[in-house]
Amino acid sequence: MGYNVILPAAGRGKRMGAEVNKLLLEVEGMPILIHTLLVFEKDSQCDGLILVINPDEQKEIEGLLKTYKVTKPVIFVAGGAERQLSVMNGLAAVDSGLVLVHDAARPFITLEQITTLVKTAEQEGAAVLAVPVKDTVKRVADGQVVETIERSSLWAIQTPQAFRISLLRKAHEKAEKEGFLGTDDASLVERLGHRVSVVFGDYNNIKLTTKEDLIFAEAIIKQKKASAE
Numbered sequence: 164m165g166y167n168v169i170l171p172a173a174g175r176g177k178r179m180g181a182e183v184n185k186l187l188l189e190v191e192g193m194p195i196l197i198h199t200l201l202v203f204e205k206d207s208q209c210d211g212l213i214l215v216i217n218p219d220e221q222k223e224i225e226g227l228l229k230t231y232k233v234t235k236p237v238i239f240v241a242g243g244a245e246r247q248l249s250v251m252n253g254l255a256a257v258d259s260g261l262v263l264v265h266d267a268a269r270p271f272i273t274l275e276q277i278t279t280l281v282k283t284a285e286q287e288g289a290a291v292l293a294v295p296v297k298d299t300v301k302r303v304a305d306g307q308v309v310e311t312i313e314r315s316s317l318w319a320i321q322t323p324q325a326f327r328i329s330l331l332r333k334a335h336e337k338a339e340k341e342g343f344l345g346t347d348d349a350s351l352v353e354r355l356g357h358r359v360s361v362v363f364g365d366y367n368n369i370k371l372t373t374k375e376d377l378i379f380a381e382a383i384i385k386q387k388k389a390s391a392e
Contacts, residue, residue: 164285165210166261168203168323169253172196172224173217173242184220185371186267187227191384195371196224197231198270198384204233206274208281211236213256214267215249247344247351251335257328261285264331264348265323268371271383272323280362284325289357291325291349292364293318321364324348330357 172186186196203209212235216224221239228237238256242249250264261284265272276292283290296317302309324347326334334351338344345351349359367383369376 164261164281165208166263166281166325167211167213167257168209168263168265169213169215169250169257170199170265170267171215171242171246171249171253172267173215173249174246184217187220187223188377190270190371190377190380193231194227195270195380196267197227197233199265199267199272200228200233200235201231202270202272202274202277204235206277208278209235210260211238213238213240213253215240215242215253217242245344247335247338247348250348251339254328254332254335259328261325262328262331263323263325266370269322269368270371270380271365271367271369273365273368276362276364276368277323280323280325283360283362284327287358287360288327288330289325289349289352290360290362291347292321292323292368293361294321294364294366294368295319318361320347320349321368321370322347326352330355 187194190198200212203212214224214237216239218241240252240256243252261281280290280292296314296319300312300314300317302312330352331348334355337355338351352359369379371377371380
């Protein structure tokens with residue numbers, strides 16, 4: 164089964180300290196957005212890209228798609244005030260089958276991870292990538308430690324997250340009706356009482372959010388290039 168992927172890409176670069184969309188910033192000579200899109204461009208399972216954007220940036224992004232030879236079918240959708248609303252707008256462009264939701268600022272997802280994620284979602288209806296938390300986690304209130312949380316059951320959730328489109332649409336409609344704003348799409352599906360399967364991700368699958376993340380991104384790219392030589 165093929166899939167379509169929704170990529171929220173309308174955010175600004177506030178935490179990055181950028182005056183422009185952080186996805187248009189270059190890492191190792193190429194925009195972050197293009198690094199991400201080229202992964203899906205290489206995946207034969209991917210039927211199309213749904214880019215949720217600021218309409219004012221559409222012409223610039225269209226130019227980048229041509230320059231970097233992104234040939235997958237692309238649908239542009241206007242972003243919402245919140246990420247959840249942006250994803251819901253993207254869902255309106257998908258009819259049926261499987262849909263992946265992926266942070267456009269996570270350029271280091273691999274084809275192997277996507278394949279495993281898609282297979283799991285086909286079987287279970289909902290699946291997310293995640294990695295075990297490595298740090299000690301404490302609950303803090305008013306600057307004081309309240310408790311240390313047992314770590315073995317804690318996982319850091321990543322994207323892509325994969326769902327049967329009918330399931331994710333139902334979850335978003337319920338959340339909209341009840342005025343619920345979740346932390347990710349899986350949290351909306353969980354509210355339906357549907358199980359979400361976990362697929363082991365990769366610690367390199369980082370989200371580029373701050374200036375420091377750009378340093379890590381350059382190191383990952385250089386490491387990948389050295390491994391390919």
